[in-house]
Amino acid sequence: xxxxYWCVGQNFRKDGKExxxxxxxxxxxIFLPDMLFAKPLLAPVSHxxxxxxxxxxxxxxxxxxxxxxAEDIKGSNRFGPVMQDQPVLxxxxxxxxxxxxxxxxxxxxxxxxxxxxxxxxxxxxxxxxGLYNFNEALADGAFxxxxxxxxxxxxxxxxxxxxxxxxxxxxxxxxxxxxxxPRQEHAYLETEAAVSFFDNQGRVNLYSCLQDPxxxxxxxxxxxxxxxxxxxxxxxxxxxxFGGKDDITLQAHAILLTLVTxxxxxxxxxxxxxxxxxxxxxxxxIRIKIGATKNGRITAFEGRVLIDAGAxxxxxxxxxxxxxxxxxxxxxxPHIKLYGHAVYTNNLVAGxxxxxxxxxxxxxxxxxxxxxxxxxxxxxxxxxxxxxxxxGQQAGTRLVNLxxxxxxxxxxxxxxxxxxxxxxDDTPAYCKRGTGVAxxxxxxxxxxLPSLGLAGTGVAIQMHPxxxxxxYASAVECGQGVISVLAQIAAEExxxxxxxxxxxxxxxxxxxxxxxxxxxxxxxTSGNALKIASEHLKKRLISFGSRLLNVAxxxxxxxxxxxxxxxxxxxxxxxKLAKECYYAGVNLKEEAWFRSNHATIGHTFIxxxxxxxxxxxxxxxxxxxxxxxxxxxxxxxPLAAAGQIIGGGMQSLGWAMxxxxxxxxxxxxxxxxxxxxxxxxLDLPAMETILMENPYxxxxxxxxxxxxxxxxxxxxxxxxxxxxxxxxxxxxxxxxPEKVFNLVTGIPESS
Amino acid sequence: MEKLELTxxxxxxxxxxxxxxxxxxxxREQLKLTGTKSGCNKGECxxxxxxxxxxxxxxxxxxxxxxxxxxxxTIEGLSKGEELHPIQEAFLAxxxxxxxxxxxxxxxxxxxxxxxxxxPTVAEIQEGISGNLCRCTGYEQIVQAVQSLAGKKV
Ligand code: FES
Ligand code: FES
Numbered sequence: 001x002x003x004x005y006w007c008v009g010q011n012f013r014k015d016g017k018e019x020x021x022x023x024x025x026x027x028x029x030i031f032l033p034d035m036l037f038a039k040p041l042l043a044p045v046s047h048x049x050x051x052x053x054x055x056x057x058x059x060x061x062x063x064x065x066x067x068x069x070a071e072d073i074k075g076s077n078r079f080g081p082v083m084q085d086q087p088v089l090x091x092x093x094x095x096x097x098x099x100x101x102x103x104x105x106x107x108x109x110x111x112x113x114x115x116x117x118x119x120x121x122x123x124x125x126x127x128x129x130g131l132y133n134f135n136e137a138l139a140d141g142a143f144x145x146x147x148x149x150x151x152x153x154x155x156x157x158x159x160x161x162x163x164x165x166x167x168x169x170x171x172x173x174x175x176x177x178x179x180x181x182p183r184q185e186h187a188y189l190e191t192e193a194a195v196s197f198f199d200n201q202g203r204v205n206l207y208s209c210l211q212d213p214x215x216x217x218x219x220x221x222x223x224x225x226x227x228x229x230x231x232x233x234x235x236x237x238x239x240x241x242f243g244g245k246d247d248i249t250l251q252a253h254a255i256l257l258t259l260v261t262x263x264x265x266x267x268x269x270x271x272x273x274x275x276x277x278x279x280x281x282x283x284x285x286i287r288i289k290i291g292a293t294k295n296g297r298i299t300a301f302e303g304r305v306l307i308d309a310g311a312x313x314x315x316x317x318x319x320x321x322x323x324x325x326x327x328x329x330x331x332x333x334p335h336i337k338l339y340g341h342a343v344y345t346n347n348l349v350a351g352x353x354x355x356x357x358x359x360x361x362x363x364x365x366x367x368x369x370x371x372x373x374x375x376x377x378x379x380x381x382x383x384x385x386x387x388x389x390x391x392g393q394q395a396g397t398r399l400v401n402l403x404x405x406x407x408x409x410x411x412x413x414x415x416x417x418x419x420x421x422x423x424x425d426d427t428p429a430y431c432k433r434g435t436g437v438a439x440x441x442x443x444x445x446x447x448x449l450p451s452l453g454l455a456g457t458g459v460a461i462q463m464h465p466x467x468x469x470x471x472y473a474s475a476v477e478c479g480q481g482v483i484s485v486l487a488q489i490a491a492e493e494x495x496x497x498x499x500x501x502x503x504x505x506x507x508x509x510x511x512x513x514x515x516x517x518x519x520x521x522x523x524x525t526s527g528n529a530l531k532i533a534s535e536h537l538k539k540r541l542i543s544f545g546s547r548l549l550n551v552a553x554x555x556x557x558x559x560x561x562x563x564x565x566x567x568x569x570x571x572x573x574x575x576k577l578a579k580e581c582y583y584a585g586v587n588l589k590e591e592a593w594f595r596s597n598h599a600t601i602g603h604t605f606i607x608x609x610x611x612x613x614x615x616x617x618x619x620x621x622x623x624x625x626x627x628x629x630x631x632x633x634x635x636x637x638p639l640a641a642a643g644q645i646i647g648g649g650m651q652s653l654g655w656a657m658x659x660x661x662x663x664x665x666x667x668x669x670x671x672x673x674x675x676x677x678x679x680x681x682l683d684l685p686a687m688e689t690i691l692m693e694n695p696y697x698x699x700x701x702x703x704x705x706x707x708x709x710x711x712x713x714x715x716x717x718x719x720x721x722x723x724x725x726x727x728x729x730x731x732x733x734x735x736x737p738e739k740v741f742n743l744v745t746g747i748p749e750s751s
Numbered sequence: 752m753e754k755l756e757l758t759x760x761x762x763x764x765x766x767x768x769x770x771x772x773x774x775x776x777x778x779r780e781q782l783k784l785t786g787t788k789s790g791c792n793k794g795e796c797x798x799x800x801x802x803x804x805x806x807x808x809x810x811x812x813x814x815x816x817x818x819x820x821x822x823x824x825t826i827e828g829l830s831k832g833e834e835l836h837p838i839q840e841a842f843l844a845x846x847x848x849x850x851x852x853x854x855x856x857x858x859x860x861x862x863x864x865x866x867x868x869x870x871p872t873v874a875e876i877q878e879g880i881s882g883n884l885c886r887c888t889g890y891e892q893i894v895q896a897v898q899s900l901a902g903k904k905v
Contacts, residue, residue, distance in 0.1 A: 013843055019851030020839035020858065022786020022826030029785035112769075187886050189790045189798050189852040239788070239852025240886050271791040479850030479887045639846035643888055647849065650889030673795040678884060681877040687891040 008492045008701050011639035014484040014503065015237065015477060027208045027236040028193035028268045035195070036065055036107040038257050038267040039114040040250065041121050042276060043096035043103060046346040046666030047130040050092050050123065053104060058120040063113035066261045067121065068105045070094070073256065075225030079248050081215065085146060086312040086349070088223050088252045095128065097145060097311035098346055099668065100277035107257040107265055130346035130666045134285060134306050137343045145311065145344040154309045154342040155317035157324045161394060167300025167335025171291025174300075175372050179288070179364035180732040182660035183308070184281035184353055184651075187678045190239020191274040194254040197264035204231050204255050209238035211246040211476050212516035213506045220252045224259065231255065235506035238478035242651070243352030244278045245478070246518050247314060272671050279314050279351025280661055282307035282342075284323075286364035296378045296386045301333045301396070305340030305361055310349035316342035319350070322446050323357030326712075328396020329365055330408045330441035330605055331387040336396050347663050352518055354648060355708040358442060359655070359715065366438040366716035367731065370723055380720065381416060384439055385409055399443065401600040407694055408439055411607040411629040418627045418688050419609040432614045434725025438716030439607045444705025445521035448596035456595035457522075458512025459529035461490060461537055463589075465582035467561070467574035469494060471503045471530060472591075474514035475522040480707050481640035482522045488636055489527055489700060493534035494574065495558040512591055520705030523636060524602060525594055527700035532592035540588070544581055545572060602696070604704045605631045608649065608713035611685075612721040619741025623653055623685040623718055630689070633696035633704035641706050642689045648710030649687070654679045656715035660734050757818045759784065760828025768815040775799045775810040777818075778825060786826035786855045790884070797883030800856035801825050807863035809882070826855035829862070837905050838862055838896075845896035849887035857883045861897050862905065870901045 018024045055067040070077055070091030077091070078084040090096045090103050104121055108114035131137040131145065137152040145152055168174060194208035204226070210216050213233040221228040238245055250267045257265040269277065284307045291300035305323050309316035320342045327338050353359075373380040388408040389395055395402065419435060427433045447455035460472040471490050477483045483503050491498035504511055514526055538558065545563045546553040555566045564571045581588055596602065611625040628645050635641045658677040662669040670676035695702025715733070723729045728743040742748070752767045759782060766781050775792070778784045778801070790798035792811045799810040802824040829836045838858050841847070848854050857880060864871060864879035871879060876897045877890070885893065 011846065013846075013848065015851070016843045016848050017835070019848050019854050020835065020842050021830055022855040024851050025785070026788075026852065028789070029779075031780075031783060031785075187884075188850070189788070189796060189884060189886055190850070191790070238850060240850045242886075271793070271795075479852075481849070639892075640849075643846050643849055643892060646891045647887045647889040650891075651886070672793065673791050673884070674793070678886060679889070680881045680884065681890040681894065682881045684877060684890045684894065687889070 030195045032264040035264040040102045041104040043101040047128040048125040052124040054122040058117040063109040079223045083313040152344040158339040162335035164337040168291045170299040172294045183283040185661045186242040186244030188240025191269040193268040196254040196258040214513045235476040241478035246352040279349045281353030282350035284360040300335045309342040314351040319357035323361040325397035326358040327361040332393040355711040362712040363716040370720040407631045415609040432725040434721045436720025438713040440712035442709040444602040455515030457514040457525035460591035467578040472511040474511045476517040520707040529594035533590045536590040608717040610717035610721040619737035625686040627688040634702035649714040652711045652714035656718045759823045774813040777815040841896040847893040847896040853885040
């Protein structure tokens with residue numbers, strides 16, 4: 001029988017009311033007395049050596065309070081989550097390596113003066129040749145972007161299972177394809193913003209939209225030469241993040257300017273600055289060689305992944321690791337050889353973006369599977385089912401242990417059933433219709449990887465003397481609903497109204513360290529930590545209650561805001577119980593730590609089906625319907641979970657259809673939202689979401705991660721649908737009308 | 752600096768503005784009505800949408816001086832105290848709010864749409880909010896929220 005919950009499984013939006021009223025304070029909404037406004041001076045070209053920088057004119061402009069360069073930095077002036085190789089400010093004599101490098105900062109009495117002062121800074125530089133694609137960067141004799149590295153290879157990885165040669169020998173058909181995926185911009189509606197100021201203990205306070213307060217705090221501290229405890233970092237409610245706010249950008253700059261001026265400083269990126277500076281989804285080139293028997297058994301899979309890391313290391317080594325470990329996905333393939341490199345170039349820095357490398361490798365694999373199905377003359381759904389992983393089989397990664405039976409078959413069936421239910425029959429004669437599917441085995445809480453320091457998560461819960469509860473967690477609310485989910489979990493544990501639980505998020509002064517809010521992990525990790533903390537607190541309350549009510553501990557339980565005795569022999573409201581504890585000197589705050597299993601990381605399954613219509617006269621594609629079925633374990637908040645799948649699906653649709661943050665010789669071809677096109681409401685297909693509940697043994701109430709997962713299948717399902725409609729695969733998406741038209745009419749693509 | 756009189760959310764204001772100051776900056780920086788957001792400052796995202804004399808406008812494109820004697824409605828003026836406006840209620844009930852950054856502008860575009868067309872079709876809803884980008888929700892739950900309001904008094 002299904003377990004009955006008090007409020008888990010219900011829809012609840014703790015931050016909803018403030019948001020619809022426009023009352024939520026994002027970092028850019030903070031105004032402080034005496035506050036200065038800051039602007040950055042960015043690199044003039046993608047690669048060059050800074051010879052001199054003259055700030056005297058800018059400094060003399062009335063209203064300018066400080067113009068700051070690398071000389072003003074006392075610390076290492078370098079930051080980075082894996083390797084500290086990215087400069088806070090590029091110094092004289094150093095090289096700037098991409099268009100988002102910052103050379104100087106201005107703080108002024110207002111925005112306008114700051115902008116004017118930036119134009120008065122004189123920079124003398126020597127332009128250097130750049131590396132703008134894989135071939136240039138990997139060529140023998142190419143100059144090295146980072147002198148401490150032997151080549152322009154930022155990191156490499158390899159996974160070998162079985163014996164690839166015998167795998168290909170066992171196959172009847174071998175297919176080789178190259179898939180190229182575009183650079184994706186997160187395009188959160190809120191650009192980066194930060195406010196910093198000194199508190200009355202002389203510590204710098206930082207309020208900013210960012211995804212990991214403790215990481216920012218310590219990395220900025222060392223870069224600027226401060227002890228980490230002299231900075232307090234508060235992650236404000238983010239106006240979208242999707243991984244793009246997981247890395248330091250203007251936060252170090254705002255703090256530096258406060259250190260120099262002593263005054264509060266606000267810095268907000270323009271959309272154009274945001275697009276240049278924060279790390280993107282890596283563009284990739286993925287080569288797949290796949291072998292199968294005539295009846296559709298895949299025997300061998302060899303794949304190479306190249307990802308463009310851009311100018312600095314950022315999170316590329318981890319993104320590559322995740323891309324490789326999810327490459328084979330939800331299938332059993334006995335012989336695999338996967339390898340890849342993250343490559344330094346002078347392009348924009350790439351980093352975390354919803355899915356962390358998984359969308360690239362999963363999409364490439366799913367496109368090739370459809371091409372293979374075609375060659376084998378097998379239905380694409382059937383091909384996937386033939387090869388779906390079964391419990392006990394070795395996945396294409398040693399990081400996954402199939403602790404529950406895989407659900408791919410059932411997800412595929414449910415998806416196809418919904419897709420087939422509602423055929424539109426009004427396709428005009430000049431259009432072609434097609435349906436496509438794609439599957440994935442998303443990995444979540446990848447921050448538990450050894451290379452990421454096995455991120456653990458702390459959460460605290462406190463009961464006040466009136467019985468009201470406060471949760472303290474360093475998760476960040478970026479729209480995904482973590483604040484609601486944590487309130488629901490605390491409410492579930494104590495059987496109180498979730499609306500009455502307060503949740504304090506992401507403040508290094510008060511909330512325990514929890515690792516990043518990325519990798520679809522917070523419901524899982526903070527949720528688990530909160531459950532453990534709650535259990536400890538409940539235990540203490542029960543032991544106190546048993547003395548108070550003079551009954552055995554086993555007889556006590558929580559329900560509806562009270563502690564009750566089984567068989568109705570008495571009760572005490574939490575308000576009274578807490579007050580008694582208060583006077584008895586009983587500690588009512590508990591902190592707990594949760595860390596995932598070291599050897600393996602979380603995984604789940606997802607399937608998406610798409611229905612598209614291709615206009616053969618223009619090449620334009622309309623996505624008519626997108627159906628996604630996700631094995632969520634347990635949906636703690638179904639509406640929010642569905643929102644993640646739909647929203648992630650639309651981002652992936654954008655990636656498939658229009659989004660390409662294109663660079664030509666280092667210049668950005670799509671520098672603003674007028675050129676870089678994300679989906680609008682007009683692009684919305686009919687959307688269906690199926691949440692399959694299949695409790696996960698180690699998840700809170702059985703919950704799994706969900707946030708990133710639709711980005712691993714929606715693009716592939718759409719591109720496969722175009723393939724099914726036209727017989728042509730767009731192997732270098734986005735599927736712009738020009739590309740589709742050329743493919744359909746057989747015109748070779750112009751370079 | 753020029754003097755400007757206008758009405759915002761039913762209140763009369765007198766402010767001094769620069770000739771190149773936008774309505775968006777004036778609302779946010781002078782009146783501290785920060786519910787109106789900036790996502791691009793160039794008319795590309797709709798986050799700054801307010802209703803000016805009954806029409807939804809991108810306030811980042813409107814010079815403040817053009818709002819002389821205008822009636823402006825921002826998100827702060829929509830609900831009556833604790834009581835939410837039906838559009839706000841519908842957004843919450845449908846899950847149309849995630850990060851919330853597009854939400855104020857989106858809600859005001861929906862209001863302008865429904866004021867003119869109380870029973871829009873799905874296509875009309877999509878058209879009506881097509882100038883408001885939302886990166887989180889994928890629009891589906893927003894469209895559902897608007898559909899749930901069709902024919903109701905808003
Ligand atoms: S801020 Fe006005 S349209 Fe984007
Ligand atoms: S809810 Fe985040 S942009 Fe719309």
